[in-house]
Amino acid sequence: MISTFMIIGKDDVPLYEASFFNSKKQKEGSSHLSQFVIHAALDIIEEKVLSNENFFLGVVDNFNNFTVSAFVTTGMVKFVLLTENKNVDSTKAFFNDVYELYLKVILNPFYKQNSPIVSPYFDKKVREKFSK
Amino acid sequence: MDIYPEDLRCLPIPLVGLIGEESQKELLIRSNIFKIYKFVSVDNLGSIKLSKKTKSIQFQESYQPEGILKTNWIKKHLEQIPLIFVKFFTAHDLFNQENVVVSHISTLCRVLKERNIKLCFIILVSSESAITNEQFENQLLTIKRKTQFDTRQCSFVFWYESDVKSSLQMVVQNLKESINSSLKERIRKVKKNRDFYIKKTQASLFVRLYFKCGFYAELQGEYKTALKYYLRSYKFLSSVSIRRTSQTEMRAVSEVINLKILFQYLRLNQYQSAVEQFQEHITFGKKIPKEGKDYKFLALSWISQQYKMFANFLEFVPLEKLSPIKNCYENIGFYYNAAANYSTERKSIVQTLKKKHKKKLSNVNVKMFQPSTIYERIYDFSNCNYIGQPNWVLTLDDPLQVVDKQTEDDDYFRELYSETQFDHSAEVLYLLRKAYRNYSEQKPHSERLITTIATRISKEYFEEGEYKFAKKFIEHISETYRLEKWYNVLSMVLFYSLECGLQLKNWRDFMKCLLELLVPKMGVQEETKCILQSKLISLIKLKFIKKDNENINWKAENLKLLNMNLNQFRVNLIINSSEWKGQEYLKIIRYNNNINKQQKYLKWKGSTSILKLRNFTNYLNRYSYVYDKNKIKTKSCNLCKKHLNLEIIEDIDHFLWDCPSYEKNRTIWIKKLIQINKYNKNNIFDIIRNKDSLFISSLVNEKDNYDSLLKFLNKNLEIRESAVKCLAFPEFKRIE
Numbered sequence: 001m002i003s004t005f006m007i008i009g010k011d012d013v014p015l016y017e018a019s020f021f022n023s024k025k026q027k028e029g030s031s032h033l034s035q036f037v038i039h040a041a042l043d044i045i046e047e048k049v050l051s052n053e054n055f056f057l058g059v060v061d062n063f064n065n066f067t068v069s070a071f072v073t074t075g076m077v078k079f080v081l082l083t084e085n086k087n088v089d090s091t092k093a094f095f096n097d098v099y100e101l102y103l104k105v106i107l108n109p110f111y112k113q114n115s116p117i118v119s120p121y122f123d124k125k126v127r128e129k130f131s132k
Numbered sequence: 133m134d135i136y137p138e139d140l141r142c143l144p145i146p147l148v149g150l151i152g153e154e155s156q157k158e159l160l161i162r163s164n165i166f167k168i169y170k171f172v173s174v175d176n177l178g179s180i181k182l183s184k185k186t187k188s189i190q191f192q193e194s195y196q197p198e199g200i201l202k203t204n205w206i207k208k209h210l211e212q213i214p215l216i217f218v219k220f221f222t223a224h225d226l227f228n229q230e231n232v233v234v235s236h237i238s239t240l241c242r243v244l245k246e247r248n249i250k251l252c253f254i255i256l257v258s259s260e261s262a263i264t265n266e267q268f269e270n271q272l273l274t275i276k277r278k279t280q281f282d283t284r285q286c287s288f289v290f291w292y293e294s295d296v297k298s299s300l301q302m303v304v305q306n307l308k309e310s311i312n313s314s315l316k317e318r319i320r321k322v323k324k325n326r327d328f329y330i331k332k333t334q335a336s337l338f339v340r341l342y343f344k345c346g347f348y349a350e351l352q353g354e355y356k357t358a359l360k361y362y363l364r365s366y367k368f369l370s371s372v373s374i375r376r377t378s379q380t381e382m383r384a385v386s387e388v389i390n391l392k393i394l395f396q397y398l399r400l401n402q403y404q405s406a407v408e409q410f411q412e413h414i415t416f417g418k419k420i421p422k423e424g425k426d427y428k429f430l431a432l433s434w435i436s437q438q439y440k441m442f443a444n445f446l447e448f449v450p451l452e453k454l455s456p457i458k459n460c461y462e463n464i465g466f467y468y469n470a471a472a473n474y475s476t477e478r479k480s481i482v483q484t485l486k487k488k489h490k491k492k493l494s495n496v497n498v499k500m501f502q503p504s505t506i507y508e509r510i511y512d513f514s515n516c517n518y519i520g521q522p523n524w525v526l527t528l529d530d531p532l533q534v535v536d537k538q539t540e541d542d543d544y545f546r547e548l549y550s551e552t553q554f555d556h557s558a559e560v561l562y563l564l565r566k567a568y569r570n571y572s573e574q575k576p577h578s579e580r581l582i583t584t585i586a587t588r589i590s591k592e593y594f595e596e597g598e599y600k601f602a603k604k605f606i607e608h609i610s611e612t613y614r615l616e617k618w619y620n621v622l623s624m625v626l627f628y629s630l631e632c633g634l635q636l637k638n639w640r641d642f643m644k645c646l647l648e649l650l651v652p653k654m655g656v657q658e659e660t661k662c663i664l665q666s667k668l669i670s671l672i673k674l675k676f677i678k679k680d681n682e683n684i685n686w687k688a689e690n691l692k693l694l695n696m697n698l699n700q701f702r703v704n705l706i707i708n709s710s711e712w713k714g715q716e717y718l719k720i721i722r723y724n725n726n727i728n729k730q731q732k733y734l735k736w737k738g739s740t741s742i743l744k745l746r747n748f749t750n751y752l753n754r755y756s757y758v759y760d761k762n763k764i765k766t767k768s769c770n771l772c773k774k775h776l777n778l779e780i781i782e783d784i785d786h787f788l789w790d791c792p793s794y795e796k797n798r799t800i801w802i803k804k805l806i807q808i809n810k811y812n813k814n815n816i817f818d819i820i821r822n823k824d825s826l827f828i829s830s831l832v833n834e835k836d837n838y839d840s841l842l843k844f845l846n847k848n849l850e851i852r853e854s855a856v857k858c859l860a861f862p863e864f865k866r867i868e
Contacts, residue, residue, distance in 0.1 A: 013617045032624040032655075039618055040584035064477060 003066075003083040004034035005126065007102065009114045010076050012042060016117040018126050020083075037061070038080045041068040045078055055099070056092050071095035077102070097129045136441075139206045140391055144351050145170045146311050149214030151240075163300050169307065172214055199518025200336045200372070200385045201343060209347070215311050216250040218303075220291075223257045226271055237279040241286060248317055250310040251286040254303060259294040284313075315348045322348075335371035342368065343389060350396070359396035365389050370416060379420050383434050384520030386416060387441075394445055410442045427544070429481045429551055436474035440563060443467035443570075465570030469585060472563035476588075479556035486552050492545055493552065557596050564589045583612045587625060594628050603632040603641070620655035 007016040019034065041061040048057045049072050061068040063082075069091045071079040079095055079102075105111055105122055148169045209215075219240065225233050240251055272288070275281075289306045291299045322344050329337045346361030366389045372382065390413040397406035417435060446464045486493065568585045571578055590605035606629045613622035626645045633642030649656055649664050656664070 011616075014620075017620075032620055035618060035620045036584065036587065036624070039613075039616075039621055040581050043578035043580045064473060 002034055003085075003130075004038065004081070005098070005130065006035070006038050006080045006082075007098075007117065008038075008042070008078040008080060011114065012078075013114070014116075015077070015114070016122070016126075018123060018130070020127070020130050034082050037063045037066070038068060038082055041070070041080065042078070045070045045072065045080070049076075056095055058088060059086075069095070071099065073099065073102070094129055094132075098126055101125050101129075136391065137207075139210055140388060143395075144206070144210055144347065146216075146315075146351050147172055147210060147212075147214040148307065148311075149174050149217040151217055151219040166300075166304060170210070172211075174217075197336055197340070199381065199521050200339050200369075201388065201519045203516055203519050205344075206347065209351070213247075214249065215314050215351075216252055216307060217244065218252045218254060218307075220254050220256060223255060223268070226255065226268075226275065230271075230275065234275055234278045237275070237281070237286070241279060241282065245282070245285055248314065248321070250314045252289060252303075252306055252310060253286065254289050254291050256291045256293065259292055260290075312352055315352045319345050319348050335368045335373070338368040339365050339372065339385065339389075341365075343392075346392060350392070355396050355399045359393060359400065362389055362393045362396060366393060366413075370419075378520070380430070381518065381520030382420050383417060386413065387434075387438065388519055390438075391441070394442075398445070398448060406445075410438075414438060427547070429478045429485070430547070432474050432478035432481065433551075436471045436478060436559075436563075439467045439471035439474065443471065443566065463570065463574060465567040465574065465581075465585075468563050468567035468570060469581075472560050472567060472585075472588070475556065475560045475563060479560060482548070482551045482554075482556065485548055489545065489548065493549055557592055561589065561592050561596075564592065579612065583609050587621075590625075590628060594632065597635075599632040599635045602628060603636065603638075606632065619653050623649060623654045623656050626654075 003020040005016075005018045005020070006014055009015045014035075017035070044060045045057060048060055048070070055071050055073060057070040057072060059067045060070045065084055066082055067084075067086055069081045069083070069088075071081075071092075073079075079098055081091060081094065083091070085091065101122055102117075105117055105119060106113065108119075111117075146169055148171050150171055150173045217240065219236070221233055237253065244251060287306055287310060289303050291303070322341055325341055326338075329341070342361045342365035346358045346365060349355075349358035349361055366386065369382070369386055369389065390409065393409050394406050397403065397409065414435065417431075417438060420431075443464050446467065564585055568582060568589065571582050571585065586605045586609045590602045590609065593599075593602035593605070606625055610622060610625050610629065613619075613625060626649050630642060630645040630649065633639070633645055646664055646667060648654070650661055
């Protein structure tokens with residue numbers, strides 16, 4: 001499995017996906033499994049949102065060595081990160097950075113709400129933030 | 133839970149030994165108030181294997197036991213050595229056979245005192261008045277003097293034949309007191325050893341010591357105290373040196389103590405603490421160093437077993453105690469799912485190792501071993517001296533010869549061989565099905581989790597070659613992913629479905645999957661799409677790859693394909709969309725230009741049945757990502773136009789609100805609707821009142837429409853009045 005970041009829209013439709021490969025071997029594998037795990041975690045995220053006042057929900061699910069962390073905006077757009085890294089602080093910082101980027105995307109007059117994010121600039125920046 | 137020996141699973145009950153053959157024994161055994169004890173009948177003490185005399189061992193700093201917990205220790209206390217012996221005497225015996233009674237009592241006292249076992253002598257008398265005379269009291273005193281009667285160890289209880297009920301209660305009271313004092317003494321005695329042990333180097337002795345104390349407290353029914361001791365025992369386990377104890381033993385002992393702790397929490401109704409203890413236990417288990425890289429399957433097998441055990445354990449907890457479910461950790465399904473995760477990982481590791489060591493595994497002497505995994509052997513207590521130290525079951529004539537030859541490498545292959553014999557798929561399927569059932573029963577439903585589990589079940593069935601079952605699950609799953617537009621995951625599921633269709637020779641399903649996989653948004657690589665496309669074309673050409681030795685009735689298949697109007701309709705749409713390009717599609721069009729097929733489709737499309745119409749529109753909407761959205765809308769709109777004269781206005785309404793032509797000519801449509809529904813106004817008002825229809829807001833925004841409608845309404849005053857009454861929208865009031 002590979003580290004994956006996803007933005008999931010209001011109706012649980014994926015808006016953006018970025019997979020982070022460490023090696024060539026990983027690249028050969030598909031992102032299916034990651035998406036599969038993230039999709040399963042959506043129920044738990046929805047449960048946690050009700051009892052949590054913060055945007056950052058922390059670790060919501062585990063799958064073998066991987067953890068699923070979530071961040072939910074006021075517009076119920078979910079940021080989900082599947083990664084082996086268990087450092088909560090760095091995950092939180094990553095989410096905050098991506099949230100800023102995301103705000104810039106939705107401020108774009110050409111962006112239609114709840115539609116897939118295809119901006120290469122956004123993609124590049126997200127990858128940069130993750131590699132930090 | 134059944135995997136564990138009964139001694140661990142059940143509530144421990146003190147064992148009481150009954151000496152002699154008096155009829156009163158039967159009364160004791162049958163009486164309900166004695167259900168809290170287990171009785172063992174013995175003719176004489178010789179027939180019981182008593183424990184050895186306690187020796188005063190001089191403890192040394194370097195002393196290390198061979199193992200942490202003995203397997204037969206619990207069994208010994210529950211089934212073999214009673215905590216108290218009961219012996220019956222009649223009043224007649226006391227007077228006429230005084231010497232026999234004295235010798236009996238003194239022998240019993242002498243033998244049992246060294247082993248700290250209590251004695252209870254029941255004297256059978258006719259009534260209470262019989263013992264109040266002086267002669268009787270004197271006789272009893274004489275016997276006590278002659279036997280050097282120790283009241284701390286022995287006691288006399290009277291059994292009045294005239295009042296059996298009160299006699300039974302007296303006996304039970306006496307037994308309770310004696311057993312409790314005996315157990316307290318034992319705890320005190322065991323605890324004394326603490327002074328001799330060294331915490332740093334002899335942690336395993338502390339584990340044993342507190343486990344014993346916990347067990348004795350549990351026998352007393354003091355669950356809080358028992359819990360305290362078991363927790364201490366568990367705490368010391370983490371200090372046990374791994375150099376002296378094998379990982380398998382550490383895991384097995386921690387599991388036994390953990391099980392005991394969990395049962396105490398269950399009896400004390402502290403379920404949340406039980407969950408916390410289990411999480412701690414798993415963390416502890418993961419910290420135990422692995423035996424080596426290739427032994428990873430052992431650790432995974434153990435973790436999976438723990439999750440399974442805990443899920444089983446939670447099934448004992450009443451459901452209302454677990455709900456409302458605050459987090460996933462309080463759902464039984466979560467633990468079954470986690471167990472399945474680890475089992476799946478274990479399965480994949482074993483399969484890789486099996487391929488890697490194929491030759492060596494074929495050389496393993498099959499006769500030497502039972503095909504059971506290490507953790508199955510551990511729970512078979514009859515097979516080992518210490519918990520977690522299983523002996524190999526050897527079936528050879530000379531076991532010693534084999535033992536001599538053993539090397540580390542042999543051990544590994546022996547273990548791997550056992551693993552390969554284990555039915556991993558059955559285990560994973562069992563766990564997943566359990567998880568699926570538990571999540572399905574939970575309210576509110578965790579639909580996505582259920583879908584995920586169902587996907588894994590279908591995958592497992594698929595790998596096992598059970599395509600029929602796999603297909604059943606896939607149909608249910610794909611719907612969720614399709615609606616939520618998770619195309620990547622959907623494509624993964626569809627690939628399974630595709631293969632199932634092929635294996636089951638269900639060409640209709642096969643083609644459906646092929647078409648769906650070719651949709652541009654689906655997360656399938658271009659190269660794969662090319663392969664799928666060529667398969668599709670060859671299928672349409674009816675030249676689909678035919679395997680050898682397969683006699684497919686191609687004529688029948690041909691007919692089947694001709695009936696696939698729906699799929700052909702989809703092919704058309706895909707071809708017409710500009711995203712899908714390539715000369716190959718022209719070939720498909722040619723095949724689809726069959727006039728008969730088109731006519732059939734049109735006939736079906738033009739059906740007057742509202743039910744069919746609705747199904748068709750639903751179908752179109754469901755596959756909306758396949759088609760151009762406007763096309764669907766126009767199609768459903770055309771259908772609506774045709775059926776506007778239908779009486780069931782609500783059904784038409786479904787199509788209308790999403791119809792592009794309606795957006796343009798709302799007023800005309802609404803007029804039509806009102807005209808049709810002249811005699812049943814309320815229905816149309818219900819439709820207008822529906823907020824989703826945006827009817828009112830559109831009227832406000834579109835001046836022309838509004839004016840024309842107003843004119844129309846003014847002409848039909850009756851309708852207008854009713855409309856004003858029915859429509860409670862502020863916007864409408866404003867229009868007025």
